[in-house]
Amino acid sequence: SSWLVRELDSLSAGVPDTVLRTWKQVNATVEVENLGEIFWTQVTYEAPEQTNLYRLPLRMWGFLFKHIVNMLVLSARQPERFYGELFDLVIRHIRYGVRAEFLNPMGKAIMSVLAETLGDAWDDVAIDAWKTVFRRVANSMAR
Secondary structure (H helix, E strand, O other): OHHHHHHHHHHHHHHHHHHHHHHHHHHHOOHHHHHHHHHHHHHHHOHHHHHHHOOOHHHHHHHHHHHHHHHHHHHHHHHHHHHHHHHHHHHHHHHHOOOHHHHHHHHHHHHHHHHHHHHHHHHHHHHHHHHHHHHHHHHHOOO
């Protein structure tokens, strides 16, 4: 019941629309190579122990970032579809060697990339929306 209340609150607060709008802005203005460089820098700063899980060129780090954020957007816009795919997502991450304690530093890195790429659009509404979405996904994955 409390899960449903939180979902309804986030919908009424415009979280799905804010997440989609700001993600579209990043996609339209930042090249994948630049996203990769920014993401790599942030992950190295926030979670250096995770960089060895993904030995990728910067361009691939950009695609990885896009994939992660697309999943976050999916969780906000189509939660029933996201949660239907959650089991497979968790199993993949376990196989990669991702542990639950990696989620918070990765979340900080993602938020830092969004802040850097959105500039003035990274306002209180966007911050709250993205934190709500990431927290919900991270809590679901950690269980």
